[in-house]
Amino acid sequence: MSAQLPANLSVETVREISDARDEPEWLLEARLEALEALDELELPDVIQTPGRRWTNLEALDFESLVDPLNQSDETSREAPEDAVVLSFTEALDEYGDLIEEHFGSVVDLETNYLTALSAALFTTGTFVYVPESVDAEDVKIRAEMNSRSLFSHTLVVTEKSSSVTILEAIESGNDIDDARYFSNLVEVVAGENSYVQYGSLQNLDEETYTYSLKRGDTDTYSTINWIEGNLGSKLTRSDVETELNGEASETKIVGAFFGHDDQHLDVNARVWHNAENTTADLVTRGVLDDEARSVYEGVQDVGRDAWSTNSYQRENTLMLSDESEADASPKLIINNHDTEASHAATVGQVDKEDLFYMVSRSVPEQQARNMLVEGFFVPVLEEIEVDEFRDDLEELIAARLH
Amino acid sequence: MATLEIKNLHARVAEDDGEQILRGVDLEVKSGEIHALMGPNGSGKSTTSKIIAGHPAYEVTEGEILLHLEDDDFGDLDIPDDVRTWNLLELEPNERAALGIFLGFQYPAEIEGVTMTNFLRTALNAKIDEREELLFGEDEEAEEEEAGYDTSPMEGNVDDGEVGVAEFQKLLKEKMELLDMDEKFMQRYLNAGFSGGEKKQNEVLQAAILEPSIAVLDEIDSGLDIDRLQDVSKGINALRDEQGTGILQITHYQRILEYVEPDHVHIMLDGKVVKSGDASLASDLEDKGYDWVREEVYEAA
Numbered sequence: 001m002s003a004q005l006p007a008n009l010s011v012e013t014v015r016e017i018s019d020a021r022d023e024p025e026w027l028l029e030a031r032l033e034a035l036e037a038l039d040e041l042e043l044p045d046v047i048q049t050p051g052r053r054w055t056n057l058e059a060l061d062f063e064s065l066v067d068p069l070n071q072s073d074e075t076s077r078e079a080p081e082d083a084v085v086l087s088f089t090e091a092l093d094e095y096g097d098l099i100e101e102h103f104g105s106v107v108d109l110e111t112n113y114l115t116a117l118s119a120a121l122f123t124t125g126t127f128v129y130v131p132e133s134v135d136a137e138d139v140k141i142r143a144e145m146n147s148r149s150l151f152s153h154t155l156v157v158t159e160k161s162s163s164v165t166i167l168e169a170i171e172s173g174n175d176i177d178d179a180r181y182f183s184n185l186v187e188v189v190a191g192e193n194s195y196v197q198y199g200s201l202q203n204l205d206e207e208t209y210t211y212s213l214k215r216g217d218t219d220t221y222s223t224i225n226w227i228e229g230n231l232g233s234k235l236t237r238s239d240v241e242t243e244l245n246g247e248a249s250e251t252k253i254v255g256a257f258f259g260h261d262d263q264h265l266d267v268n269a270r271v272w273h274n275a276e277n278t279t280a281d282l283v284t285r286g287v288l289d290d291e292a293r294s295v296y297e298g299v300q301d302v303g304r305d306a307w308s309t310n311s312y313q314r315e316n317t318l319m320l321s322d323e324s325e326a327d328a329s330p331k332l333i334i335n336n337h338d339t340e341a342s343h344a345a346t347v348g349q350v351d352k353e354d355l356f357y358m359v360s361r362s363v364p365e366q367q368a369r370n371m372l373v374e375g376f377f378v379p380v381l382e383e384i385e386v387d388e389f390r391d392d393l394e395e396l397i398a399a400r401l402h
Numbered sequence: 403m404a405t406l407e408i409k410n411l412h413a414r415v416a417e418d419d420g421e422q423i424l425r426g427v428d429l430e431v432k433s434g435e436i437h438a439l440m441g442p443n444g445s446g447k448s449t450t451s452k453i454i455a456g457h458p459a460y461e462v463t464e465g466e467i468l469l470h471l472e473d474d475d476f477g478d479l480d481i482p483d484d485v486r487t488w489n490l491l492e493l494e495p496n497e498r499a500a501l502g503i504f505l506g507f508q509y510p511a512e513i514e515g516v517t518m519t520n521f522l523r524t525a526l527n528a529k530i531d532e533r534e535e536l537l538f539g540e541d542e543e544a545e546e547e548e549a550g551y552d553t554s555p556m557e558g559n560v561d562d563g564e565v566g567v568a569e570f571q572k573l574l575k576e577k578m579e580l581l582d583m584d585e586k587f588m589q590r591y592l593n594a595g596f597s598g599g600e601k602k603q604n605e606v607l608q609a610a611i612l613e614p615s616i617a618v619l620d621e622i623d624s625g626l627d628i629d630r631l632q633d634v635s636k637g638i639n640a641l642r643d644e645q646g647t648g649i650l651q652i653t654h655y656q657r658i659l660e661y662v663e664p665d666h667v668h669i670m671l672d673g674k675v676v677k678s679g680d681a682s683l684a685s686d687l688e689d690k691g692y693d694w695v696r697e698e699v700y701e702a703a
Contacts, residue, residue, distance in 0.1 A: 375515025
């Protein structure tokens with residue numbers, strides 16, 4: 001089902017956004033094409049179980065959520081030497097050709113209604129460019145959303161034999177009554193034999209609806225590792241995807257979420273093995289408290305020519321209250337017999353025997369439960385290479401525990 | 403010299419129409435003593451141990467479990483006269499542990515993501531806090547502590563509590579040396595990926611750290627090869643000899659009793675302690691099985 005085009009979205013609106021940033025013609029055209037496509041595009045697919053459609057994106061009222069000309073953010077960017085880390089708009093001056101080459105090359109801007117909306121309206125975002133053989137450690141991008149709606153587009157390009165670790169964090173700044181909408185598209189173009197770890201931490205206030213699509217494309221021998229942390233937002237729809245297009249390339253998609261109150265999390269991890277000797281590892285750990293709900297879909301798609309593939313997927317959800325709900329759908333699509341693959345998902349509560357074991361050693365029950373929950377996230381925490389990101393995530397998890 | 407006194411204990415599985423398992427257990431264990439509790443499968447040994455520790459799966463229908471404390475039980479602490487006897491059934495499991503009860507599990511839980519060091523230091527500090535609160539009604543920083551530690555689950559609490567990180571590391575090293583345990587265990591996750599023998603050794607290590615007055619060890623000898631059995635036995639003897647811990651050793655077999663010599667042996671049948679004696683009773687069981695005890699009990703009845 002497609003959403004109706006809100007009255008406040010028009011060619012003039014898009015032109016005004018583009019003019020204000022003095023953008024090149026090609027980018028304006030891309031925005032206008034995305035805008036035009038909105039009429040035809042559908043909202044993203046959501047998981048359905050008998051009698052139930054888990055995430056109700058149709059209920060989003062874009063008319064009131066989206067205020068395209070009043071977008072405001074405060075974003076700080078920390079760049080290591082030798083790497084280029086600029087706001088998307090600033091980067092257009094100096095790296096316009098490179099951006100033109102890759103913009104929309106990894107994420108099809110017309111994937112769905114929400115991606116097109118984002119492409120048409122984005123005003124913020126970051127361009128990260130790591131030249132050949134440069135090791136860029138700890139790029140830090142911290143953004144604060146200060147308006148009713150905010151659209152962001154980030155492009156990461158790594159050249160041959162380079163590497164980069166990135167922390168991107170988003171939180172709410174100014175208080176605004178009523179609902180808000182944040183949209184984030186991230187494209188990673190990993191050059192031959194390069195390495196990217198892209199860590200993302202979403203901690204928006206719980207009046208905010210969030211959509212993000214992060215997608216990477218690997219070249220030969222390259223690696224893209226995603227760490228996706230979701231704690232904030234009223235409704236989170238998060239898609240993290242890698243296309244393993246280069247021979248012997250690898251990806252990890254590591255996710256952590258912790259929902260409470262009536263938060264809703266719809267998280268998805270997908271990987272396509274399109275080349276030989278590719279490896280993927282999908283690990284997601286989620287905790288739900290109160291009346292929070294989660295739905296997870298993981299897809300490992302092994303192509304016909306992807307000989308000698310290794311592909312693994314695990315998703316575990318821990319529920320702390322009887323009122324919380326979770327559904328998980330791990331999927332394995334194999335078109336090639338030379339594949340080693342596994343997938344599993346579990347939904348459960350804190351193990352009573354584990355709890356009793358700890359309590360019988362003097363640890364009070366609540367503290368023992370908290371230790372178990374924090375320990376549950378450790379496999380995710382261990383993957384994080386940017387220390388500051390790991391500390392932030394740990395703190396947010398600890399703060400959420402009673 | 404603490405005394406654990408179990409009087410006429412009746413218990414059943416805590417669910418609707420739960421099976422009655424204990425039918426009048428009487429037992430007394432003093433610190434510094436070693437007791438062996440033997441009996442066939444299903445006689446109620448493990449249930450007894452879990453009920454002492456406060457496992458929620460069981461409901462006590464009759465009887466008492468008392469813990470009597472004496473002056474020298476908590477080192478320098480002066481235990482007030484009016485709080486020397488505790489009815490354990492009125493206490494939470496962590497409170498029982500704080501007063502000196504330790505349960506060594508037959509199948510210890512494997513806890514991913516929580517390191518041994520972090521867990522044991524948290525437990526030790528929680529024990530010290532809880533004990534003072536129970537004995538003296540002090541509740542210093544308790545609310546803050548209950549909120550959980552606020553730093554890395556991998557590294558542990560920055561808030562030092564009573565026993566700081568450095569001091570604890572030293573203590574842990576000493577105890578591990580004593581038990582011939584490899585230091586690599588310190589940073590491993592609690593029991594995760596441990597072999598059966600390593601888990602049992604770890605149970606003894608935890609008792610060595612927490613210094614209980616009474617340790618109930620549930621079939622700690624099961625599944626151990628001879629070398630590991632000797633290591634674990636050495637640890638148990640050290641608990642008694644160096645810390646004065648009273649041991650209630652639950653076992654099927656006499657094998658461990660060759661290394662951990664009991665002062666008293668008790669035989670459980672059908673939810674009751676039916677016969678008690680000295681170490682020779684265990685040898686009799688080894689030779690003759692349980693049938694002769696059963697016959698003796700029925701004849702007497």
